Amino acid sequence: MAADPVFVNARGMRCPWPALRAARAMRDAGAIVIEADDPIAATELEALAQTQGWTFAALGDRHFGLSRTE
Template sequence: MAAADPVVVNARGMKCPWPALRAARAMREADAIEIEADDPIAGRELEALAVQHGWQFIVIAPHRFALIHKG
């Protein structure tokens, strides 16, 4: 899947670690993910997930993040 067509993951209302687990599952099949997550620590967990896998982490807006495969 091209970076221009990210997989959108809706994790609103889910407490961590669920947003990161949903993102990790999407990372198996996509090169770009946009995730909506409103848990206060979701951003930190998603950033750690991205760094762990060598992906770029971007804060798009409050509660909206992107993970993009660097390779």
């Protein structure tokens, strides 16, 4: 059974900080949920996921998921 995703709080941070926080969290996690309120965050996080071969999901209001593909 997969572990619960790690929560990353990136509220109030301007890009590229949310993506940098996400990348750092993914070093040790199989999946994260990140809350980011910068309007560019979704685009940056999706690009990070594509670059790394991870799955990206918009989970709702300012919440995004990144996970390793199996």
